[in-house]
Amino acid sequence: MNKAGKVLVTAALLTVFGTAAYFSIYKTGRQAQPGSEGALPGWAGKLTGAVPIQELSGLIALDVEPYFQDPRVQKILHDNGFKLNVQRVGSRDMAARVVPGQVPDFFYASGVVAANQIGDAAKKANIPTAIYSPIYTPMVIASWTSIAQILASNGMAKEASPGVWHVDLPKLTQTMLEKKRWKDLKGSQAYDVNKSILVSTTDVRKSNSAAMYLALTSYAVNGGEIVTDRDTAQKSAKSVLGLFKRQGYQENYVNGNFDDYVSIGVGKTPMAFIYENQIVNYALAKKGLVSGMVLLYPQPTLFNKVVLVATNERAKKLGELLSNQPELQRLAVEFGFRIADSAYFVQTTKAVNLAVEERLTQVIDPPSFEMMGEMIDAIARDMAQ
Amino acid sequence: MKRMTRWGCLAILLLCLTACGKKTPEQSAAKAAVETFTVLATSDLKDAQPLEQMAEQATGVKLRFRFGGTMESTEAVQNGQANADAAWFANAKYLLSDPQGQARVKLQEKIMLSPIVVGISQSQAKVLGWDQPDMANKVTWSVIAKAAKAGQLRYALSNPATSNQGFMALMGVVASAAQKSEALTVSDVDRAAISDFIRGYKLVGDNSSYLSDKFMEQQNTRVNAFINYESWLLSLNQSGKLKEPLTLIYPHEGVATADYPLMLLNDAKRAQYQKVVEYLKSDAAQTWLAKTTLRRPVNSEVAKAQAGLFPQGSMLVELPFSTDRALADGLINAYLNEFRTPIASTFVLDISGSMNSSGRRQQLVESLQYIAGDDASLTGRIARLTSRERIWMLPFSDRVYASTYFQMPGLQKDAASGKGLTPQADSE
Numbered sequence: 126m127n128k129a130g131k132v133l134v135t136a137a138l139l140t141v142f143g144t145a146a147y148f149s150i151y152k153t154g155r156q157a158q159p160g161s162e163g164a165l166p167g168w169a170g171k172l173t174g175a176v177p178i179q180e181l182s183g184l185i186a187l188d189v190e191p192y193f194q195d196p197r198v199q200k201i202l203h204d205n206g207f208k209l210n211v212q213r214v215g216s217r218d219m220a221a222r223v224v225p226g227q228v229p230d231f232f233y234a235s236g237v238v239a240a241n242q243i244g245d246a247a248k249k250a251n252i253p254t255a256i257y258s259p260i261y262t263p264m265v266i267a268s269w270t271s272i273a274q275i276l277a278s279n280g281m282a283k284e285a286s287p288g289v290w291h292v293d294l295p296k297l298t299q300t301m302l303e304k305k306r307w308k309d310l311k312g313s314q315a316y317d318v319n320k321s322i323l324v325s326t327t328d329v330r331k332s333n334s335a336a337m338y339l340a341l342t343s344y345a346v347n348g349g350e351i352v353t354d355r356d357t358a359q360k361s362a363k364s365v366l367g368l369f370k371r372q373g374y375q376e377n378y379v380n381g382n383f384d385d386y387v388s389i390g391v392g393k394t395p396m397a398f399i400y401e402n403q404i405v406n407y408a409l410a411k412k413g414l415v416s417g418m419v420l421l422y423p424q425p426t427l428f429n430k431v432v433l434v435a436t437n438e439r440a441k442k443l444g445e446l447l448s449n450q451p452e453l454q455r456l457a458v459e460f461g462f463r464i465a466d467s468a469y470f471v472q473t474t475k476a477v478n479l480a481v482e483e484r485l486t487q488v489i490d491p492p493s494f495e496m497m498g499e500m501i502d503a504i505a506r507d508m509a510q
Numbered sequence: 511m512k513r514m515t516r517w518g519c520l521a522i523l524l525l526c527l528t529a530c531g532k533k534t535p536e537q538s539a540a541k542a543a544v545e546t547f548t549v550l551a552t553s554d555l556k557d558a559q560p561l562e563q564m565a566e567q568a569t570g571v572k573l574r575f576r577f578g579g580t581m582e583s584t585e586a587v588q589n590g591q592a593n594a595d596a597a598w599f600a601n602a603k604y605l606l607s608d609p610q611g612q613a614r615v616k617l618q619e620k621i622m623l624s625p626i627v628v629g630i631s632q633s634q635a636k637v638l639g640w641d642q643p644d645m646a647n648k649v650t651w652s653v654i655a656k657a658a659k660a661g662q663l664r665y666a667l668s669n670p671a672t673s674n675q676g677f678m679a680l681m682g683v684v685a686s687a688a689q690k691s692e693a694l695t696v697s698d699v700d701r702a703a704i705s706d707f708i709r710g711y712k713l714v715g716d717n718s719s720y721l722s723d724k725f726m727e728q729q730n731t732r733v734n735a736f737i738n739y740e741s742w743l744l745s746l747n748q749s750g751k752l753k754e755p756l757t758l759i760y761p762h763e764g765v766a767t768a769d770y771p772l773m774l775l776n777d778a779k780r781a782q783y784q785k786v787v788e789y790l791k792s793d794a795a796q797t798w799l800a801k802t803t804l805r806r807p808v809n810s811e812v813a814k815a816q817a818g819l820f821p822q823g824s825m826l827v828e829l830p831f832s833t834d835r836a837l838a839d840g841l842i843n844a845y846l847n848e849f850r851t852p853i854a855s856t857f858v859l860d861i862s863g864s865m866n867s868s869g870r871r872q873q874l875v876e877s878l879q880y881i882a883g884d885d886a887s888l889t890g891r892i893a894r895l896t897s898r899e900r901i902w903m904l905p906f907s908d909r910v911y912a913s914t915y916f917q918m919p920g921l922q923k924d925a926a927s928g929k930g931l932t933p934q935a936d937s938e
Contacts, residue, residue, distance in 0.1 A: 318763050318827050321692050371692045374603045374831035377612060384620055388808040389767060393828035415810055 178206045179439055184214045184222055186235035186333075187379050188400070189260075189431055192460050201453055205446055216333055220246040228252055231440035233433050235333050240432035242494045247436065254434050257444030259454070260462040261430040262402035263485055264337045266292060266324055266421040267386050271315040272395045273419050278312035282421060288480030292421040297324075298345040301368055307395070316395065321371060324396045325385070328377040329369050330505045337427055338398045339500055340491040342368055344425070352492045355499055362503035370508055383407075387415075396421070400429055401481070402461030408479040409459060420480070425487035431462070546572045547782045549772070550586065550594035553577045554718060554739070557803045564795065569785040579716075581672045587614050587775065595776040596783055600624075600739070600768035601674045607833040617774040619787045622796070622805040625767045625826055626678050628654060629743035629756030630663065630735040638662060640759055647824045651679075651686035651764045655703050658710025665735035666713035666725045671842045673716070678766035678829070679737050680841055683707045685829055686764055694832045696840050697930045701848075708849045710735075718742055729753045739768060740820070744804040763827040770805070852898035862907035 185193060190213050192198055202209060214222065216239035219232050223246035234240045240256060247254045273290045276282035281300065282292040301322050308317040329335035343352050343361035352358050369375075376382050386397040387407065401420070408414050435441040447453055454464045463470050467483070474481045491497065551558075556577060565573040576594060578586070584604060586592045588611045598621070605611035606618075628649075635641045638657060640649060657663035670676030685691050687703035713733045715721040725736050725746075730753055736743060740758065747755045772790065774783040789795055796812040799805055800819055807813045832838070857878070865871045896918065904913040 319689065319691055320763070320827065320830075321690075323692070372830065373692055374607055374833050377606060378618055381618075384808070385769075387810060388620065388623060388813070389769075389826075389828065392765065392826040393767070411810065415814075 178203070178208055180208045180210060181230040181440055181443060183209055183211045183231040183233055183440075184219055184229050185211045185233040186216045186239075186431065187213055188235045188402070189233055189460075192457060195456065198453065198456055201450065201456075202443075202446075205450070207443055207446070209443075215331075217242070219243050223247050223250055223252065225250050225252065228436050230437055231433055231435050231443060233431060235431055236337070236429050236491070237432055238336070238491050238494045238497050239333065240430075240434055243434045245494075247434070252436055254436055255441050255444065257433040257435070257441075257448050258430045259433065259444070259448040260457045260464055261428045262400045262405075262462050263428050263482075263488070264334070264341070264423070264426050265399060265401045265404070266423060267383065267397045267399050267404050268395060268419055268421050269391045269417050270419050271417070272391065273421060275307070275310055275313045275316060276421075279310045285422075285482065286480070288419055289482050290419055290421045291424050294341060294423040294425060295345045295349065297322075297423075298342050298365075298368075302346070302364065304367075304371075316391070320395075323368060323372055324398050325372055325382055325394050326369065326375065326398045327379065327382050328375045329501060330508065331377050332379060333429070334379065334382075334398060334400055335369070335375075336497060336501060337429060337491065339365065339369075339504070340427060340497065341423060341425075341489075343492070343500060344489055351489060352496050352500065355496075358492070358496045358499040359503055362500040366504055366507055369504055391417075400461075401463075404461070405474060405479065405481065406459075406461030408477050409461065409473070413477045414479060420482075422482045422485065425489045426485065427489055427491055428485075546574050547596070547779060547786060548594040549573065549575050549596045549598050550583055550592050551575045551577055551598040552580045552583055552600055554600055554742075555598060555770075557745075558799065560802075561790070561795065561798075564798065565786055565789050568789050568792075568794070569782075571782045571785050573786055579672065580674055584611075587611065587773075590614060592775055595774070595779040596786075597773045597775055598770065599773075600770055601678075601766075602771050602773060603831045603833075604838070605773075606771075614775055615773040616777045617780070617783060618771045619791070620769040620771050620808050621787075621790050622770050622799050622803075622808055623767050624739040624741040624770075624805045625760060625765045626675050626682075626737065627740045627743060627765070628663075628665070628735055628737050628759040628761065629746070630759060631730055632754050632757050633730070634662070634734040635757035635759075641757055643823060646757075646759055648762055649759050650762045651682035651707075652703065654759075654761065655683050655687070655707035658708075659706035661710070663710045663735050664712040664733045665710050665737050666715070666721045666733050667711060667737045668718060668721060669714065669716050670845050674766075674768060675718075675738050677838075677842070680704065680707070680845065681832070682761055682764040682766065682829060684837075684841065686761070691763060692830050694837060695834055696837050699837070699841065699844075699930055701844070701930075704844070704849060708845075711850075714850075722746060726751050726753075740806075741804040744820075748804075758821055760821075760824050760826055762824075764829050765826045766829050766831070767826070769808075846896040847898070852896070852900065854900040854902075856902040856904055856913070859903060859905045860907070861905045861911075 193209060193211055211233075216234040216236060219234055219239060220242040222229065222232075223243060228247070228250075232240070232243050234243060244254055244256065268290075273282055273284070276292060276297070277284065277290075279300075280293075281296045282290050285291045301324070305322050306319055307313050307322055308319060310322070324338065326332075326335040326338045329339055339362075342365045343358075344350065346364045347357060347361050352361050376385065380403070382394070382397050383399050383403045386394040386399070404414070404420065433440075433444045433447060435444045448465075454466065455469060457464055458470050458473050471481070471483050492500075555575070559575055562573045562575060565571060575598075580599065583592070583597065583599065584602075587597050587605055588608065599605070602615075602618070606615065630638075630640065632641070639645045654663060658665070667679060668676045670680045683703050684699050685694060687700035688694060688698035690698070713721060713724055713728065715724065718738055721736070721738075722742075725733060736746070736756060743756055743758055746752055772787060774780060791809055793809065793812055796807040796809040797816060800807050800812060800816040804819060806820060807816060859874065861871075865874065899918045900915070901918070902913045902915050905911045
């Protein structure tokens with residue numbers, strides 16, 4: 126219709142203007158070139174305190190940004206002789222910042238996969254590193270009592286202790302891959318909708334939490350084995366592709382998925398794959414959860430460790446401090462993270478009546494970063510089509 | 511808006527003829543921006559303008575809104591020409607599902623919520639039985655399309671090609687007719703269902719204020735329903751200006767909720783952005799927004815406290831947003847070229863001697879070429895001539911000449927039936 130329209134208009138113009146209308150008749154495809162804006166300049170740590178002490182530069186993951194912004198954390202660091210200049214960077218982009226001569230004192234990455242990638246890059250560049258894992262959080266599915274009960278009626282979940290549910294990951298994955306809808310399930314009166322059963326995630330091409338979901342579901346479709354070779358990676362990615370693609374639009378910022386769960390609710394997000402620290406942090410801030418909200422712990426699940434990669438001696442001291450200084454550890458719990466002192470974590474959550482799994486036993490490791498990369502690339506290629 | 515955009519193109523062109531070479535307004539804007547935090551907002555947010563003063567008082571940040579249409583604003587952000595520190599749209603899913611758009615947005619936070627719903631005159635709701643909650647809860651977009659076909663639902667709706675409300679309503683019909691909500695593609699489009707739905711589309715317009723004025727005049731004569739954001743319809747009900755109140759129907763499994771993300775574009779203003787967001791999500795601002803604009807708060811405590819402002823009872827099952835560009839473009843094209851009532855335009859063209867200098871005539875020709883479909887931009891695609899459109903060209907110089915009439919070709923195939931959307935193939 127485009128060209129037909131153009132020809133018609135041209136013909137009409139010809140009658141109006143005569144031959145003058147021949148100018149630039151068949152120019153097509155003019156489109157303004159997008160202007161370019163500068164790259165994201167980082168957030169520079171606003172640190173208080175005037176005493177000039179050890180200044181360390183670090184690239185940190187979004188998950189721990191609020192922790193380092195907390196004045197109490199800054200004060201303890203300061204009292205221990207540290208002033209941090211941190212910049213927030215996506216964990217997967219950190220390895221690219223390992224440049225001899227320009228490498229920051231430390232990286233604080235979300236997940237061992239990203240940390241290993243940094244360690245690998247450092248090794249290649251002959252930079253010695255040490256790693257610390259001061260805090261961690263398990264991956265969970267934030268859901269609703271009504272949903273958990275439907276899953277239970279269909280043999281996919283059980284209430285392990287009051288308010289704490291276990292969900293059988295291989296069974297749930299199988300049900301989702303069969304494209305079952307909620308109303309197909311037994312006893313689904315409370316949620317008898319046409320929607321496919323799917324766990325919502327952020328965009329796997331951008332976000333670590335979605336990559337963790339990929340690690341889990343690929344384990345499930347691979348017969349309960351962690352993916353260790355390329356062929357299996359390709360095959361597994363292909364089988365779980367639909368779990369991402371069928372979600373349609375996915376939030377591409379870290380809290381987007383959780384925000385929808387909290388503010389829009391079960392109508393949009395019956396199940397959201399999140400870091401446990403997101404919901405613990407929320408519950409601590411709000412003094413408990415809204416009624417009906419429950420946590421499903423996938424069996425198995427994975428831990429997301431927040432890993433400090435130190436590239437020099439001074440940063441090693443920081444790693445030790447963050448891991449061992451009791452107050453710094455306890456403050457991390459306020460942001461929802463688990464620490465070595467699990468009794469303190471449990472006590473904190475109990476204070477706001479939040480039911481969490483006290484000891485997680487079914488935990489797997491994620492595949493290597495090469496295998497993760499292989500699977501993410503395979504999914505990204507297909508999603509771009 | 512289609513018309514506006516089109517004349518806008520011509521107006522800009524004509525301005526250029528006289529004003530080329532003048533400095534762009536950007537330099538002066540950049541200077542003023544040092545202290546001001548400018549937000550490009552979609553025009554449906556005009557009711558939130560008092561927040562400028564409120565936020566300034568609470569945070570010290572000089573918040574200022576600039577309003578624009580959804581489509582142009584999306585395009586401006588995408589192309590890096592928003593000339594604002596942040597953008598605030600009812601729905602930014604298109605922007606954010608595009609890599610170029612994603613790169614523009616440095617941070618984002620949802621501020622409030624409002625689902626798109628059908629408001630129907632109480633008396634007509636009774637006729638259809640939709641005044642009974644158990645009936646109302648079962649009304650799907652397919653049921654709505656059937657009522658439209660039967661002449662029982664005659665509605666006002668903003669242009670599906672340029673507005674989020676209009677577009678999502680069409681999407682709702684597509685999903686409902688396809689009996690699925692995820693992973694919709696072009697092949698799922700049931701054209702008969704859309705055609706049924708469009709039969710009830712009696713009041714067309716590009717902005718909600720215009721539609722509201724017309725709706726008040728024509729309620730229960732020409733129209734008996736209004737499809738728009740819940741906030742807008744609740745406000746109309748409160749205004750006391752309607753002939754009778756509207757009963758709100760939340761389409762079963764087909765609710766599309768606007769989530770109003772505030773998006774940081776200018777990274778240098780991160781600190782101000784964070785202050786503004788913190789304020790907007792505070793109890794005070796969220797309560798004000800809920801009470802004054804009738805949008806649902808994202809702050810869960812305020813949501814609980816103000817729950818009484820919003821109809822309760824039905825579970826709002828959200829329609830997943832399809833990121834399939836072919837489906838979106840196909841649907842908009844089909845609407846413009848196939849389903850909607852064809853429009854008529856007259857182009858009054860200056861062919862006097864003065865047009866011969868400085869290439870003016872050529873520029874006029876080019877601008878008409880753009881309208882004929884040369885402009886591949888988002889707004890250009892909407893502004894261009896569509897199938898079945900009737901056009902008069904009326905030349906003048908010192909006098910007016912005879913006009914030339916022609917009609918854009920229609921579709922040869924049996925429109926309004928079958929499945930899928932055939933791309934509008936170029937024909938010679």
